[in-house]
Amino acid sequence: MTIKLSQNALPQFSANVSVPSYKQSDLKAGIIHxxxxxxxxxxxxxxLDExxxxxxxxxxxxxxxxVLPSDEIMRQKLKDQDWLTTVVEQDSGHRKAYVTSSMIDYIQPGNAANTIARLADPEIRIVSLTITEGGYFIDPASGKFNPQHPAIAADAANIGSPKTVFGLILAGLIRRRSEGTPAFTVMSCDNIPGNGHVTSDAICGLAALIDPVLADWVKQNVAFPNGMVDRITPATTDRERNFLATEFGVEDNWPVFCEPFKQWVLEDHxxxxxxxLEKVGVTFVEDVAPYELxxxxxxxxxxAAIAYPASLMDIHFVHEAMEEPLIRNFLTKLEREEIIPVxxxxxDMPFDQYFDLIIRRFSNPKIGDTIQRLCQDGSNRQPKFILPTTADRLRAxxxxxxxxxxxxxxxxxxxxTTDSGKPTDYLDASxxxxxxxxxxxxxxxxxxxAMTDIFGDVGTAPVFVESFSRILRTLWDKGARETLELYLENKL
Incomplete structure (x- = not known):
């Protein structure tokens, strides 16, 4: 028998599902995410739930x-269960299910006036973001905010009815400024180097298009702490919903499955x-940059390294890729010889110890993380996760x-196509x-x-051009498996 998730149903859940000890009705809004x-x-x-x-x-x-149409889908799914989420964390030796109740409302996407009004509420003191690496209007090659993006230009021309997340945040700040309300802190929770600086550049850059005085006010009054976030969290499918119902008796519209490990390092600004948050394991530091990098x-x-050989070899799950000796050994050689040394x-964090932890986490067979998820959005992820290391090594x-x-x-x-001829379906704006x-x-x-917006100067470096060209021809001639073998034998 399954029980549909709701506030009223919480007392009915079995002992193997933890439920909040606090009342959702006792919470007050302090963060918009x-x-x-x-x-x-x-x-x-x-x-926050902890x-x-x-x-x-x-x-x-x-x-x-x-701000996206998909956000309304999520909103309706969560509204139907009183904003609750069931989180299932598991690895080979651990499995735990618990319900979180830290969300108390969800503003209707597309309703700019209502969103701005909530942002202007003096009780809101933090606005946080998880909008993916591709959501910051960054030019991939330069790594800088692109003020000429059509969506940004449109918001600058009509900041009273913005369409982007940065337009909405800026409009909320403008309202607070006019009403004499202190500015909220803007906190990015995305995997971008210097994510606080990147967020500041976006909001200040948009403000500068409207009024340089406004941009100066934002710089002087709004805090943008940098942070490093970490927890492997795959997409939710019917597989996860059915598992939750069968193993725990909970019917959840959109449960979350993840690994037990989580980490958050924040600048205390x-x-x-x-x-x-330090009471529940968040690490506050003066400079998050080394942790983040x-x-x-x-x-x-x-x-990013294991995603594409695994896909070309028709491997579905991440843990299955780590069970393939060629991929596991490729990752180890790459990390120890080229990534870690720069x-x-x-x-207090030896790199060998950290990498061993990463290997264990990638190998977790329980969370069902997919290679397809890792392959998404490569045009944003390669310039952020791979090419900067390439640039560092080229300079050295x-x-x-x-x-x-x-x-x-x-x-x-x-x-x-994969090496066997199957289609490589993937999500990418480009x-x-x-x-x-x-x-x-x-x-x-x-x-x-030649896609300089992605490769920048790396794509014209003679050493890289020669190496990339030679290896790509090998991949087409011999396939991913034999190419990895050549790499591991130092014959590539």
């Missing part, structure tokens, strides 16, 4: 917000206050064979262009590197 996806609900929402369960900081309840290069870079040290005159192989594997993947250029690159590898 844009991007109510699986990662947010397995990360920030869980930390804090509320400890009987403290109940004035920091979450209010969801969004919250002028109007913050929840006491370690995670983005080793973990996110590692995901990283600055991190306090170091070998880039493994990193060139990663980029060549991505190109081969973008051509549209998917059509990527496929066209990848097919051209079969005859002329430089065609793919």
């Amino acid at each position: 844009f991007g109510i996806g699986n990662f947010h609900r397995a990360h920030q929402a869980v930390y 804090l509320f369960n400890a009987g403290t900081d109940h004035e920091w309840g979450l209010v969801g917000a969004g 919250f002028p109007t206050g913050r929840p006491a 370690m995670k983005i290069r080793i973990l996110n870079g590692g995901h 990283l600055p040290p991190v306090p 005159g170091d070998s880039i064979t493994g990193l060139s192989l990663v980029s060549a594997l991505w190109c081969r993947f973008c051509a549209g 998917a059509e262009r990527l496929k066209i250029e990848a097919l051209k690159a079969k005859g002329d590898p430089k065609a793919f590197l």
Whole structure:
């Protein structure tokens, strides 16, 4: 027998499902979060739930917000179950299900007036974001905010009715400024180097298009702390819904499955206050950059590295890729020889120890993370997770064979078929262009590197061009499996 998730149903759940010890009705709104996806609900929402369960900081309840049509789908699913989420964390030796109640409302997406009004509420002191790496209007090659993007230009021309997340946030700040309300803190929870700086550039850049004085006010009054977030959280499918119903008796419209591990490192810059997240394991530091770079290069870079050979070899799950010796050994050689050596040290965190942890996490067979998820959005992820390491090694005159192989594997993947001829379906804003250029690159590898908005200066570096071209031809001639073998034998 299954029980449909709702506030009234919580007392009926069996002992193997933990439920909140606090009342949702006792929470007050203190945070508005844009991007109510699986990662947010397995990360920030869980930390807050743990804090509320400890009987403290109940004035920091979450209010969801969004700008995309898909956000309304999520809103309706969560509204139907009183904003509750069932989180299932598991690995080979651990399984736990619990219900979080840290969200208390969700603003209707597309309702700019209502969103701006909520942002102007003095009780809201933090606005946070999980909008993916591609949501910040960054030019991939330069890594800088693009003020000429049509959506940004449209918001600058009509800031009273904005369509982007940054337009909405800025409109809320404008309202607070006019009403004499202190500015809220804006906190990015996305995997972007210097995510606070990137967010600041976007909002200040938009403000500068409207009024330089407004941009100066934002710079002087709004805090943008940098942060590093981490928890592997796959997409939800009927597989997860059915498992939750069968194993725990809970009917949840959109449960979240994740690994037990989670991490959050934050710069402690919250002028109007913050929840006491250090009580539930969040690490506050003066400079998050070393932690962030370690995670983005080793973990996110590692995901980007194994995604495309696994897809070309028709492997479905991430843990299955790690069971394939060629892929596991490729990742280990790449990380230890090319990625880790160019990283600055991190306090109290030996890189070998951290990488061993990453290997264990990637190998977790219980969370069902898919290779297809890792292959998404490569045009945004490659410039953030892989190409900066390539650039560092080029400047130092170091070998880039493994990193060139990663980029060549991505190109081969973008051509549209696996080595066995199956289609490589993937989500990317540039998917059509990527496929066209990848097919051209079969005859002329430089065609793919000519996408300077992605490859920047790396794509014109002679050493990289030669290495990428040679390896791409090998991939087309011999396939991913034999190419990996050549790499591991130092024959590539």
